[in-house]
Amino acid sequence: MVQHLACAGGVIITASHNHLPYNGVKLLLDNAMAPPPDVAEQIKNRFLNKDFASVDSLKQGTVSANNEADDIHLAKVLRIVDQKAIAKKQFKVVLDSVNGAGGRPGVKLLTALGCKITPVNTEPTGLFAHMPEPTAENLTSLCDAAKNAHADIGFAQDPDADRLAIVDEMGAYIGEEYTLALAAKLIFSKQTGSAAANLSTSRMIDDIAKSAGGHVIRTPVGEANVASAMLQNNCIIGGEGNGGVIDLRIGPIRDSLVAMAFALQLLAQTGKTVSQLVGVIPRYSMTKYKFPADKTKIKLILDAVKKLFPDAKVDSSDGFRFDFPDAWIHIRSSNTEPIVRVIAETKDKSASAKYIDAVLKIAQNPG
Numbered sequence: 205m206v207q208h209l210a211c212a213g214g215v216i217i218t219a220s221h222n223h224l225p226y227n228g229v230k231l232l233l234d235n236a237m238a239p240p241p242d243v244a245e246q247i248k249n250r251f252l253n254k255d256f257a258s259v260d261s262l263k264q265g266t267v268s269a270n271n272e273a274d275d276i277h278l279a280k281v282l283r284i285v286d287q288k289a290i291a292k293k294q295f296k297v298v299l300d301s302v303n304g305a306g307g308r309p310g311v312k313l314l315t316a317l318g319c320k321i322t323p324v325n326t327e328p329t330g331l332f333a334h335m336p337e338p339t340a341e342n343l344t345s346l347c348d349a350a351k352n353a354h355a356d357i358g359f360a361q362d363p364d365a366d367r368l369a370i371v372d373e374m375g376a377y378i379g380e381e382y383t384l385a386l387a388a389k390l391i392f393s394k395q396t397g398s399a400a401a402n403l404s405t406s407r408m409i410d411d412i413a414k415s416a417g418g419h420v421i422r423t424p425v426g427e428a429n430v431a432s433a434m435l436q437n438n439c440i441i442g443g444e445g446n447g448g449v450i451d452l453r454i455g456p457i458r459d460s461l462v463a464m465a466f467a468l469q470l471l472a473q474t475g476k477t478v479s480q481l482v483g484v485i486p487r488y489s490m491t492k493y494k495f496p497a498d499k500t501k502i503k504l505i506l507d508a509v510k511k512l513f514p515d516a517k518v519d520s521s522d523g524f525r526f527d528f529p530d531a532w533i534h535i536r537s538s539n540t541e542p543i544v545r546v547i548a549e550t551k552d553k554s555a556s557a558k559y560i561d562a563v564l565k566i567a568q569n570p571g
Contacts, residue, residue, distance in 0.1 A: 205270065205276065206234065206236040207236045210234075211234065213231065213232055213234055214231070214232035215229060215230070215231055215232070216229075216230040216231075216232070216364070217229060217230075218305075219363075220362060220363060220366075221336045221364075222336075223332055223336060231244070231247065236456055236457065237428050238428040240432075277454070278309060278312055278313055278316065280453070280454050280455075281454060281461050281462055281465050282313075282316060282465070284453055284454070284465070285317075285465045285466070285468070285469040286469060286472070287316065287317060289469075289472045290317045290319075290465075290469060290472045291317055291318025292318070293356075293468075293471070293472050294318055294319070294320060295317075295319045295320070295357065295468055296319070296322070296353060296355040296357075297314055297319040297321055297355060297357055297358070297359065298321075298322040298324060298349045298350045298355045298357075298371070299314060299321060299322070299323055299324065299326060299358075299361075300324040300326075300343065300345070300349070300358070300359070301323075301324075301326045301365070302332050302333060302334065302336045302360070302361065302362065302363055303325045303326075303327055303328060303329045303330060303332055303333055303363075304330070304332070304336065304361065304362065304363030304364060305363060305364055305365050306361035306362075306363075306364075306365030306460055306461075307325070307327060307328050307361075308326070310361060310365070310460070310464070311323060313461050314464070317465065317468055319468070322349060322353045322355065324345070324349055330363075332363065333345075336362060336363050337362060338360040338361070338367055338369035338380060339369070339380070340377045340379070343369060343371065343377055346360050346371055347371050347376065347377055348375065349375075350373075350375045351374065355375075356373050356471065356478070357371065357372070357373065357468070357471065358370065358372075359460075359464050359467075362460075365459075365461070366427070366457065366458035366460060367380065367447035367448050367458060368383050368447045368448075368463040368464060369383065369447050370386070370478065372477065372478035372479045372482065373478055373479060376479070378478065378479075378482050380445060380446050381405070381406040381408060382408070382482055383448075383449060383467075384401065384405065384409060384441075384445060384447070384449055384463075385408040385409055386467055386481060386482075387441060387443065387449045387462075387463055387466040387467070388412045389470060389481070389485070390469055390470040391441040392412055392415075392416035392418060393473070395440055396417040397418050397438070398413075398418055398437050398439045399419075399440065399442055400420070400421045400430050400434045400437065400442035400443075400450075401420055401421075401430065401442060401444065401445070402423050402444045402445070403422050403423070403424065403425060403522055403523075403534050404425055404444070404445060404525075404534050404545075404547050405443075405445035406445050406488055407486075407532070407549060408485055408488065421433050421437055422519060422521075422525075423521070423522075424521050425536065425539070426539065427444065427448065427450070427458050428456075429522075430443060430444060431450055431452075431456035434450060439452070443458060444458065447460070447463070449462050449466065450462075488549050488551060489551070489552065489553035489555075489556060490547065490548070490549045490556075491547070491549075491553075491556040491560055492545070493545075493547075494543045494545045494546065495543060495564075495567060496543050497537075497543060497567070498542055499542070501570060502542075504570035505544060505563075505566060505567050505570045506523060506524060509524055509535050509566055510524060512562055512563070512566065513526045513528075515528075516528055522534075523535050523536025523537060526559075530550060530551050530555070531548065531549060531550040531555060531559065532549055533546070533547065533548040533556075533559040533563070534546070544567065546560055546563050548560050
């Protein structure tokens with residue numbers, strides 16, 4: 205809507221998948237993207253230091269309401285998929301919106317695509333029916349509902365609807381990483397080019413892009429970083445492994461509605477089930493770990509980790525990502541919490557332990 209109304213900026217009130225008592229203020233620039241970190245820090249400091257001027261009542265602006273956002277956004281999404289081909293399949297879909305913002309537009313989208321919907325927690329009460337992050341342990345009820353409904357696919361949105369997790373036709377959670385992989389598979393089936401993904405995203409997207417003659421540009425973690433790379437490199441698809449898909453034809457943001465439409469388009473186009481589509485994508489094992497650390501300890505850990513893997517290809521744009529022929533590991537400090545995140549992805553699940561253990565050993569005694 206910032207783009208559509210040619211606004212000077214936007215403000216979103218959201219704590220995403222954090223539950224009470226958390227809340228957040230997310231700012232957008234006139235290009236509908238979040239401000240870069242240095243600008244965001246300036247805005248935050250001005251607010252905290254009260255470094256701004258007030259105006260009297262005669263100089264205040266006006267407030268108006270606009271209720272067209274759903275229709276405008278959904279029209280854009282529907283234009284980039286084959287609405288008739290999807291509707292012809294009459295897919296059975298279970299949608300769990302965890303009582304967040306995505307339920308209302310999510311149901312509208314699936315209805316427009318001719319789906320037979322089993323709605324779960326689609327009322328936007330903000331009172332989450334289960335832990336809201338769309339991870340396997342939080343979506344057992346969706347898996348059961350998809351299986352009982354004999355659904356073709358199950359979708360789980362996070363509360364602010366920028367992330368999507370998928371459940372297959374047997375009621376099995378396939379993981380957030382596959383959301384971007386399936387979207388990339390659809391887009392690369394029609395054209396070649398470049399994709400953008402953050403450093404913590406699975407190599408599945410690299411394999412999909414490579415098989416279509418394309419390549420992947422890696423960025424620091426964060427939606428704005430991925431979107432910036434997409435704009436600079438004219439990427440045909442992008443996103444993050446947390447279930448966030450970005451298509452610049454809609455906007456420079458992660459979007460669960462786009463992800464749902466793409467998944468259904470891929471099902472309709474190929475005639476395959478979700479499990480069959482997943483089965484032909486090269487499989488990896490990802491292990492995630494986090495531990496608390498203040499700024500001083502984080503610096504000591506990252507300085508020590510730098511020397512840990514001398515033979516690896518290193519990307520230091522966001523902490524450190526070490527790439528090996530058969531694996532990668534990413535160590536970085538969180539943008540929102542005083543913690544260090546460690547993610548390793550390997551072909552063999554047991555192999556990731558040696559990388560994680562090496563980092564944890566340093567964390568216990570960073571120097």
